[in-house]
Amino acid sequence: MVHRVETPLGKILRERILGEGPMTFRDFMDQALFHPELGFYSKGPEIGSRDGTFNTNAMFPAFAFCLARAVEQAESIIGEPLRIVELGAGTGELGTGILSFLPTAREYVAVEPSSGLQHKQKARGLAAVKTVEDLSPRPSFVFGNEVLDALPVHRVMNDGQGNLMEFYVSINPQGGFEEILGEPSTSALSSRLQSEGVTLGRGQMAEVCLELDPFIQSIASIISKGYLIFLDYGDEALALYHYTRRNGSLRCYFRQQQVHDPFNHIGEQDITADVDFTALDKAACCSGLGTAGQAWQGTWLKNLGIHQFQPKGVDPKELQNQIEQLTNPARLGSTFDVWAWRTPNIPLPPGFS
Template identity: 35%
Template structure:
C-alpha cells in the first residue's frame, strides 16, 4: 500500500522524509571526509542549519500548536509587551535608536513589541530582524503586514549583523539553539570528545580523545573550578559563544543586549548529578534525547551556561546589567500593571500564569542584560538580581 499520504510534509508540499534522507546523506558524506568521525557541534550545525535542509532553514512548521514547541511570545502577548517596557526605557536613555531581533520565529514578538512601543509613543527608528530561514522570513513579513501594516516599513530583514547599532538587541531562545561540543570524562580523568560516526547506514555517537580546537582547555578550566571531574561525567560546552558575543560587541555601540532562555549558572549547569548533560530534542511537543533520529525534522537544543554568557559578554566589552528569572524580569517590567490595564485581562490570565509560574516557565527561563553606555539600573532586573550566583 502507498503510504506517502502519511508522510510529514512541509507547507510547500515537499516530502519532509525525503528532505531528511538528503540531509542524513550529506552528514554521512561529511563524516567520511572527516575520516569517519564528525565533531558533534558540526553535526548539530548541519542538522539545524544546513542550507535548504536543516531544521531551522527548511520549510517545516516549527512553532505553535502545529509545530514542535511553543515559545513565550506565542503563549501570551504579555511577554512582548513586557519586553517593550524594557526596550522603551533603554531607548529613552539613549535618546532613540533601533531594535534588532535575532531569530524572530513566527514574527509574533516583533508584532507585540512594536505595537506596545507605539502605544508608549516610543517606537524605534527601525526594527531589524536577523533571520537565517527564508521560510520564517516570509512568515514574519506576512504576519507583520497582517497585524501592523502601518508599521511594516520600519521592519528590515538582514543577512548579517549591522556594522553599528544604538538600541536594543533581543535574543529570545537563541542561545539554546547554538551548536555545542559534547565531552565526557574517562576513568583515568582524561577528556574525551563526543563524535558522530556512521554504522550500517545509521548515525551513532562515539567518544575519542578531544581534538576540536579549544575543547580540552575549556574542560580543563571547568576542572580547575571544581566542575565536571568525575569519571563518566558528560555534558556540553558552547565554544562558539565567545566569538558570537564579540560580534555583538563590535555591532552595538550603545544600548542593551537582552537574552532570554532556559539555563543555569555554571555551578548548577555542571552540578555533580547532572551526569548526562542537558541536550534534548523537540518533536511534535514531545521531548526526547536522541538527536540521531528525524534528522532535520526535530529541534536539538542544550541549556545555556549563563556564567559563560556573562564572561563572554564582559570580554566583548559589555557590562553585566543583571541576571534573573523570567518571572522576576517580567514583574520588574510591570506585567501586573500591563495585565490589569488590558481590556481582555481575563483571557490573558492563563498565559500570564504559564509565563510566571516556577514549574512552567517562570523559574526555568532566565533573563540576562548586557549593556554599553548605560549606567542606570534596568527595570527588568530591579526586583531580583541573581548576578551573584553566576
C-alpha cells in the same frame, strides 16, 4: 535495533561521513539545524506561534507587551531612541507584537540566518538580515529569546581515567548513525572547563558551546550605547557541570514532544542544550559589556509591569492564565533566566533597576 526515520538530510550526512570520516557532534548539530536547505531552522518552522512547534514565550501577547515596555523604559533611561534588534526572531510574531504595543514607529531588525524564517519575518513587515555583521554600530536594545540554546555544542566525556574525550558522529556496520569517542578536536574544550574550575566525574558527559565567544563579540560590536538581554534556560558552570548531571543536558523536540535521539528525524527536529551562563557572562564582559543583572523570567516580567497588561476583549481567566504561565515559578517563570549587559556609563536596564 533502533528504528529511525530516514530523511534527505540524514542521507546526505551519512554519505559525507562515509566519504570523509566521523564528524564532531558540533558539526552534526550545525548541519541538522542550519543546513542551507534541509536544516530544521532553515526550513522555517512555526517557532513560538500558537499553531507552531513549541509553546514558549513568543506566543503570548503579554510577553510582547513587557518587551515593548522594556524598550520604552530603556529609551527613557538613556534619553534617546534605540534601534530594536531581535536575535533569532522565529516567525516574526513576537516582533510584530512588540511593535503593536509601542505608541510610535520604531526601527526593528530581525537577525536571522534561516532563509525560511526570514521570509516569514519579512511577510509580517519586519526588516531582516542574515547576521549582525550586516548592521552598523548604533544605540540599540538587543535581545534574544531562546536563541543561545540552539548554538551547536561539542559533546565530551571523562573517560574514567581523568582524560577528556570528545564524541564524534560515525556510521556503524549496519549503516546507522552512532557516536564514538576520540581525542578532542580542539584544546579549547579542556581550556574552557579548566577556566571555569570544572572537572567532570568518571564517565560524565557534558556539552561545551565554543560558539558563545565569537557570537557575543559580534553582537557587542553593533551596540554603540544600550543593552543586550537574553532569555534562555541554563545554569552557571559549577551547577551545569555538576557530577550529578552525568548525561549532560542535550535533548531534542519533535512535534512538541521531547525526545532523546538526535539521529532520528534529522533536519525535522530541534536539538538543544542548556546554556553555560558563566561562559556567556565572561564572553560579554570580554567584549566590553558590563553585567547589568540576572533574574528569573517571572521576576523580570513582574518588574516590567506585566500585571498592567489589560487588553480589551480578552477573557479575564484567559488573561490570568497567560500571566501565570509566564511568571509562575512552576511554569515558565523559573524555566528561563534573564541576563542583561550594558555599555559603559549608562544606568541599569529596565527590570533590574
